[in-house]
Amino acid sequence: MKQKAVLIAPLIAILFLSGCLPTSIIDDVLLVEAEGVDYLGNEKVMGTITMPNYVENPNPGSAGAGLPTTASMLRHLSGVTYDGKSLVDRFQQSGQMPIRVGKIRLMLFNTAMAKKGLYKQIDLRNRDPDSPRDMNFAVVEGSCRKLLTSADYQTQIPVARYIQDMIEQNTEQNYPESTMESFMYAYYGDYMDPFLPIIRKQGDHIAMHGLALFKNDKYVMRLSENRVFTFKMLFQKFNQGVYDYEFAPNKHIAFKNVHTDVNYKVKNGNSAAPDIYASVNVSAQVRQAYPKSLSKASSPVMEKKLNRHMAKQSAQLVRRFQRKGIDPLQLGQHVRSYTRNFDGKSWPERYANARFHCKVDVTIKQTGISE
Amino acid sequence: MFWKNSKKKNDQGPAQPSKSIADLLVQLETNPDFNHFCHKSKTLTCWISYINTVVDLEYIHRDLLPALYSERVQCMKDIAQVVPIDKLIETRDLSVIQTSLLDGYFMIQPSKRSQHVYLIPCPKKQARQVADTEVETSIVGAHDSFVESLETNINLVRSRIPIPQFKVEEQRIGKLSRTRISILYIEGLANKANLNTTRQRITDLETVSVINANMLALMIGDNSQSFFPQFFDTERPDRVSGALYEGKIAVLVDGSPSALILPSTVVEFFATIDDYSLTWPVASLYRLLRLFAVAFSVISSSLYVAALTYHYQLVPKDLLATLIVSRSSVPYDPIIEVLLLEVMIELLREAGVRLPTKVGQTIGIVGGIVIGTASVQAGVTSNILLIIIAMSALAAFITPNYRMATTIRLMRFPFILAAQMFGLIGVGLCFMFFVCHLLKLTSLGRPFIEPIYPMRVTDLKDSFIRLPSNMQGQRPLFLRTADKNRVNLHRTMQKKGKAKPDIDE
Incomplete structure (x- = not known):
């Protein structure tokens, strides 16, 4: 009898106490989709959150029970509010239902905020187990609030989903990945700096506008859109990017890369001026070319031109990074992995003097179905 | 207590054995279907008794009684020569007399109270014709199924195993019913320990009556508290004979159209006889499909409850809108919604089973279309859930064994409750509980989830997948058969000879 009581008592306790667990029933909460932070100065920010607005399809009969739809x-x-405040907590008092952050897709910062430094925001997100690690971060040129609350977009899709879809499809092409996870990796990792895409509102739509390069948590340099391909080429292997090359004034050739990979080799990693060798292979499929500029016979010539041009651009890019003292390409990591007893302390000074040798090998695989 | 006092009055119970043949006859004479009369011919006078509802009256009138009137029967001993029968039992044993009379024997006594009697078997068995299988249907396999007569059933099995090693042992169990039970096995294959356990469990059974084989399975099962059936029950004689050839033991109960196969493992419950008619990749895929269906059926509705109540983070973003929109008009929590629909499906199933076949179809239509659509339109349940529940009900019915199918259908309820209490952790805990239980469960003392734990790679060849028959050269290790190889392994694995060109080149 006593044994049974010992067995049954906890079961009963579980049964009755389980009602006390806080629940988040999916249609009884407001799921935050995007947060935007605009810096106002003096540690004050203007925070904006958006929630989805699911319109029930006008299916007759499906809206029963006379309840309000979402x-x-x-x-x-x-x-x-102040910088670093959880916006969900800030707006909980104005929520008609509990506001939950677990399905957030997008976190936006305006340029002033990014220039001021994101470390409080980063800490907030990193501490919160509800933040999805695959949410997208982005820097907004202009006001986040305007971007998120404008009603004049062409699309009816909630703006957060619109922006995230846009960032994601661009990530599959020219832009490097910029999720919370990759940002945190570069932010907390040694010898590397993070980057984020820049977006801005252009009339009745939103567009990608290059990359924002950070030094630690501060936005210091903008990479224009036509350099993003070169950046991604040096950063990771990828495909489906499109590169437009103006080989002579007003004469363009554009190719889609079928495949690109990059290999780094480092010599004299602990010397005052380490040598970094990057060799890039690009398999290209020509999408568009100036008429009569490209034929099967002339493609090796064009390849050579492209090789020289892209190597030059890459070297320029790295030079600019070195001058700013930022390392978004994570070259320091490559040097460290190639160097025994790597001297990390002196790396920031030596990075500025590092010699970057870039060799690009473009192979035109296809010139299109007609000559 | 109350029942202790009432025990004393019960001394005239039906279980009281008769002291003598006179007592027995007196006891039986009150029945209107008991015939007891003096037979007088020119040469012989004797007393004849039989119960006319269990004997073959036509046989008695046509063959037995004319023979007794024949003048060649001078004394009792002549009966054996004259009457066209294969055996004449001569006995003084009262218990034999009693059971024989009740089984449809024709009793001849020299005098009215004589202890020394002659018994002639002439039972009449009312048995159904061997008909199509109804529970475990097969598309390409055999179509005959067991009926309620033990003799017919043994006949069905024996005609598939025409070897002298095939043994049938008969026992009677049930204090009152004395039901005949046959233990079938192939001598030299079936493991002796298994056989002894089976015999012991059946003989030691304390019961009043055994009505059918599944009831017996529950009584002789290893764990009577378990959710899971521990012995496979089948209505297919081909399945039984297949199992016997593997070295298993079958038990038939008189009056029950199903056979038990002992011992069984959990994977057997998800195999059909048709698997052996299909090519092995197809059969394997279907078995995996069944496995997936079981997992889906048990887990899906509890995952719905857990995800929608606690783990909104886990819902894919593209599904979010659909779920929220379909749930927005539902006034209840997910748990109530799920329980409502699950109970509705159970009601429908139960109603469909209980009603006659023709009405049963209507119930399916009423349930599936009318109630399903109406409940969504009324805003009582969400569209998505209706799909999930219908799918999981469908998936539960995919299990070939009816008893296992019911277990799987009911297994989801603890999962749903656990999901409501603790979310995914609850589902995990419930799953762990069932896994622990299955790990402990045995069938005839052998581990119930055998090819998985303990891991027996040879037995995996015919479990979730079915490898081709030339790789199935060994009998299941699990059964510890006396002869572990089905065939000459050396010959199945023999390499082909050197290929010869078709045309001389």
Whole structure:
């Protein structure tokens, strides 16, 4: 009898106490989709959150029980708070339902915020187990609030999903990956600096606008859109990127890369001026060319031109990074992995003097179906 | 207590054995279907008794009684020569007399109270014709199934195993019912320990009556508290004979159209006889499909509850809108919604089974279309859940064994409750509970989830996948058969000879 009581008592306790667990029933919470932070100065920020606005399809009969549909929910909230404050907590008081952050897709910072430094925001996100690691970060030229709350977009899709879809499809092409995970990796990792895509509102739509390069947590340099391909080429192997090359004034050739890979080799890693050798292989499929500029016979000539041009651009790019003292390409990591007893302390000074040798080998695989 | 006092009055119970043949006859004479009369011919006077509802009256009138009237029967001993029968039992044993009379024997006594009797077997068995299988249907396999007569059933099996090693042992169990039970096995294959355990469990059984084989399975099972059936029950004689050839033991119960196969493992419950008619890749895929269906059926609705109640983070972003929109008009929590639909499906199934076949179809339509659509339109359940529940009900019915199918259908309820209490952790805990239980479970003392734990690679060849028959050269290791190889392994594995060109080149 006593044994049974010992067995049954916890079961009963579980049964009755389980009602006390806080639940987040999916349609009884407001799921934050995007957060935007605009810097106002003096450690004050303007925070904006958006929530999805699911419109029920006008299917007759499906809207039973006379309950309000989600279409009539709150769509966005904004307000002033201090830097590093959890926006979900800040706006909880104005939520008609509990606001939850677990499905957030997008975190936006305006350029002023990014220039001021993101370390409080990074800490906030990194500490919170509810933050999905694959959410996208981005820097906004202009105001995040305007971007997120504008009603004049062409699309009816919630703006957070619009932006995330845009960033994601660009990530599959010219832009390097910029999720929270990759950002945190570069931010917390040694001998590397993070980067984020820049987006901006252009009239009634939103567009990618190059890469924001960070020094630690501060936005210091903008990489224009036509350099992003070169950057990604040096950063990782990828495909489906498109590169436009103006080989003579007003004469363009554009190719899609079928495959690109990059290999690094390092010599004299602990010397004052380490030698970094990058060899890049590009398999290209020509998408567009100036008429009569390219034929089967002339493609080796064009390949050579491209080789020289891209190597030059890469070297320029690295030179600019060295001058700014930032390392978004994670060259320091490559040097470290090639060097026994790597001297990390003196690396920042030696990085500026490092010699970057780049060799690009473009192979034109295809010139299109007609000559 | 109350029942202790009432025990005393019960001394005239039906279980009281008759002291003498006179007592027995007196006891039987009250029945209107008991015939007891004096037979007088020119040469012989004797007393005849039989129960006319269990004997073959036609046989008695046509063959037995004319023979007794014949003048060649001078005394009792002549009966054996004159009456066209294969055996005449001569006995003084009262218990034999009693059971024989009740089984449809024709009793001849020299005098009214004589202890010394002659018994002639002439039982009449009312048995159904051997018909198509109904529970475990097969598309390309055999179509005959067991019926309620033990003789027919043994006949069905024996005609598939025409060897002298095939043994049938008969026992009677049930204090009152004395039901006939046959233990079938192939001598020299079936493991002796298994056989002894089976015999012991059946003889030691304390029971009043055994009505069917599944009832017996529950009584002789290793763990009577378990959710899971521990012995496979089948209505297919081909399945039984296949199992016997593997070295298993089958038990048949008189009056029950199913056979038990002992010992069984959990994977057997998900194999059908049709698997052996299909090519091995197809059969393997279907078995994996069944496995997936079981997992889906058990887990899906509890995952729905867990994800929608606690883990909104896990819902894929593209599904989020669909889920929220379909749930937005539902006034209940996910758990209530799920329980409502699950209970509805169980009601439908139960109603469909209980009703006659023709009405049963209507119930399916009413349940599936009318109630399903109406409940969504009324905003009681969400569209997505309706699909999930219907799918999981469908997946539960994919299990070939009916008893296992019911277990799987009911297994989801603890999962749903656990999901509501603790979310995914609850589902994990519940899963762990079932895994622990299965690990401990045995069938005839052999591990129930055998090819998985303990891991027996040879037995995996015919479990979730079915490898071709030339790789199935060994009998299941699990059974510890006396002869472990089915065939000459050397010959199945023989290399082909050197290829010769078709045309001389």
